[in-house]
Amino acid sequence: MILGVRHDDLRKRNRAMVIAAVRREGQPSRTDLVSRTGLSHSTISAISSDLIAEGVLRPVKSGENEVVRRGRPQVSLGLEPKAATVLTVVLLLNTLSATVFDYAGEIVAQKRERLSTLTASRDELVGAVTHMIEAVLQDAGRTPNDVMRMTMAVQGITDSDARAMLWTPITPESDIPFADILERRFGFPVTVQNDCNMIAVALRARDPERYRDNFVTLLLSNGIGMGLVLRGELFTGAYSSGGEFGHMIHRPGGALCRCGRHGCIEAYAGNYAILREAAGRSDQTVADADVDPQTMLELAQDARAADGPARAAFTRAGEAIGYGLGSLFALIDPAPVAIVGPGTLAFDMMEPSIREAIGQTAGGQHDAVISFDLEADEMPLILEGCARRALEAVDNELFAPGYIATMQAGA
Amino acid sequence: MILGVRHDDLRKRNRAMVIAAVRREGQPSRTDLVSRTGLSHSTISAISSDLIAEGVLRPVKSGENEVVRRGRPQVSLGLEPKAATVLTVVLLLNTLSATVFDYAGEIVAQKRERLSTLTASRDELVGAVTHMIEAVLQDAGRTPNDVMRMTMAVQGITDSDARAMLWTPITPESDIPFADILERRFGFPVTVQNDCNMIAVALRARDPERYRDNFVTLLLSNGIGMGLVLRGELFTGAYSSGGEFGHMIHRPGGALCRCGRHGCIEAYAGNYAILREAAGRSDQTVADADVDPQTMLELAQDARAADGPARAAFTRAGEAIGYGLGSLFALIDPAPVAIVGPGTLAFDMMEPSIREAIGQTAGGQHDAVISFDLEADEMPLILEGCARRALEAVDNELFAPGYIATMQAGA
C-alpha cells in the first residue's frame, strides 16, 4: 500500500527533524534551526517550546566561544539528559561490555568483563549478558523501567529485523534471539546489530564531511567484517545484516575458510589465514578460532624486516582484499574506505598489494576517490554507533511517533 | 541540510500518490484509491476532481468485467492520454529505435533501424539519433514542443546523473553527453539510462508480486549486464549507473576481458568468451565485438549433443556467473534473478554449473529464494522500462512539482 501523508504526520516529521538537528549540531539556537531545516521562525518557535515543555530539550547557557554581538543573544538548545536512558551491550570475542547513556549521549555507567565466549554455553552467554545489564544499571542508579531502548552489537551475522544473532565466530552457538530473550526479561525494546554496521553509523556521525553518502568500513581481525553506507543509508541485506565482504569469493575452490567453504576473501586476509600462510601451513588447514594480537604484531615486524614468508602472506592478504574491493566497486562505484581493528597495525604491509589489485579491476577507475583511513581501536566506534542508534530510535519513536527517519533499518 | 516539510508539500505528495496509484492500478475508482492510499474520501475526492479539471485524469466508462451490484456504481479513473507525450530511444549494438508514447502509456508511433554502431563515427551516431527522433515525431503527428520528457536507454555505462553514455561496447566512442546534446537540439528534458536498469524497472512494473523489494536482472549477451533493485529502489552507483556485474573479478589475472582487464566474469560468460573457449582459442585472445546469435544457438546444440568443448565452455561460463552471484548474494543476501537476452537460449547448459557454484558460496544459504526466470527478448522490456521511467518523471515533476518519488534516481 502506498501510504498517503496525513496531516498530523507533518508535525511529527518536523519535530523529528528538529530533534535530529539538535542531536547533530550539538547546541544550535532557534535561528540555527531555522536555517538548518528551512522551516519558518514561527514553526521552530512553536516546536521548540513544545519540546522544552515536554522535557526533551532545554535551553542551555551559551558556551565560551560565544561571539559578543549587538542584539538579543541567541539561546542555545540542548538535549535534556534526563529525558531518557538507553543501554548498549557489545559482545565480541572473549569480551562483553555494557554501557548506560543519558539522553544527551553521555556515559552514565559502564562495565566490561572478559568472558570465554568460545567455550561458554548458550545459557552462560545469555546469563552473562543479563547479569551485566543488571549490574551496570545498578551502577547507574537506574531500573529497567527507566531504559527506553537497548542496542546490542555482536560480531557476526544478525537478522534483517535486528532481533537475533544468526551466526558468529565468537561461539559455536548460533541463532540466539537476544532481542526476544532480553525484552521478555527486562521489558524494554532491544535491537541486535552487526558490529561493523555500528562502526559505520559512528563514523558517519563523527565525520560527516568525509563519511556521508557512500563509504565502506572494513574491520580487519581474525575475520573480515564490513559496514556499507550507500546513498546515506546503512546497507543491510534482505534477510540478514548483509555485507559479508569476507565471504565473497576470491579464488573459486581456494583456501579453506573458517565458514567451511573455499576461496573466501577471509581465507586469505583474516588473521588466521595470514598466520597460516606465514607459518608455511597448508591453506587447507582448519583455522585458529583466535589469534593473539601480539603474534600478528610480530608477524608484521618480520614482514617489514625482510622479504620472507610473512611479507608474502601479507601481500597475499592485500591481494584478496584488493580484488574484493575491486569487485565491490564494480557494483557500487569506488568509495572511501575506513579500515578498523587490529589489522590496521599491519596495514602498511598490505596497502601496496591492495592498491595493486584494485588497479587490476574495473573499480580502479576513479582512483582518486579511493582512500584508506585507519582506526586501530574498534571498541569506541562500536559503542558510539550503538548509542547513536539507540538514541535516534528514541528520538523518533518516542518524541515524534509515526515518523521513521533514515539510517533506521531494523530499528 | 535536513529539509523540513512545508505545508503545501502535503498536497503535492498526495497528488503524486494518487497519480502513481492510478498508473499502477490501471483504472481504480475513488473508493479503490481510498483503500490504496489510506487517505480519506474527502481528500481523494478533492484531489481527483482537481486532477480531472487539470486534464491529468479522466473518468472512464466501466470495463466489461464490472460486477453488477446494488448501489451507486464506481466511476473508474484513468490517465488522460492527451495529458502528455513522452519519447524513448533505445540504442543497442547495431540497432536504434525510437518510440512515442501518450500519457496513458500507449504507443503512438515507433521506428526502428539497423545502424552499424561499431563503425559509425560520433557525429554519425548523434545524427542518426536526431534524425530518428524527428522522423518518429512526424509519424506521431507531434512536434518537439509536445514532448515533455525523453528517456534514452543505452547498452553500457551511464553517469549517475543520467546525462551521458560514459562507456559502451557498441562503439569505440565514449563519453557522449546525449542528454546535453539532445536537450539543446530539441528543448525537452532528456535522461540517459542503462539498458539493464530499464529492464529492472519494467519487470517491477510487470510483476510486482515477484519483483518487488529485492531482485537481480542479468542480461546475457556478448557482455553481461546487470540491473539491481534493493529495498524497492533501483540501485545505481555514486558516479555511474553502477552494477557492473560482468566486471567483478572471477579469477584474478585470468582470461582477457573486452575491457582490457583480466579475469572478469564477462571474460568467461560473455558470448565471445564462450565461443573463444569452445573454439579452443586461448582465453587471452582479443574478444569478438559481436557474436552472431545463430553461432551461439549452434554452440548450444553442440553442447547439448555431446560432452565436448562446447559443453565445457558453457559449464565454465555458468561457473563464473554462479560464483559472481554467490559473491553478490554474500553482500545483499539471495534474491530472485531474471535472466534476459539471447543467453537464455542456452541457459539450460549453464544452470547446473551456476547452481553448483552458488552452492559453494555464502550466498547459497537461502537456496529456496534463488530462482531463475527466463525472458529471451530484452527489447520489449527495455522499451517498457524507458516509457515507465519517462512517464513517472512527468507524473512527479509536472503534476506534483517538488515531490520526488522513489525509483527516480537520476531522473
Place this chain on the structure above:
DNA sequence: CCCTTTTTTTTCGAGCCTCGAAAAAAATAA
C-alpha cells in the same frame, strides 16, 4: 411504477499546521 436499500461521491465545518508580518524581548552602542 414508485419507494426502499445500498453504495459511491461530494459537501461542509472543525481542527491543525505552517507562514509572513508585526510585536516583544534582550542585548550593545552612543
Place this chain on the structure above:
DNA sequence: TTATTTTTTTCGAGGCTCGAAAAAAAAGGG
C-alpha cells in the same frame, strides 16, 4: 537614557485533511 540590532514570540490568514452528513446513482421489491 535612547537608538539600534538581533532573536524570539505572537497573531491572523490560508491550506490541508478528516469525519459526518448530505447528495447522487444505481438495484430490489411490492
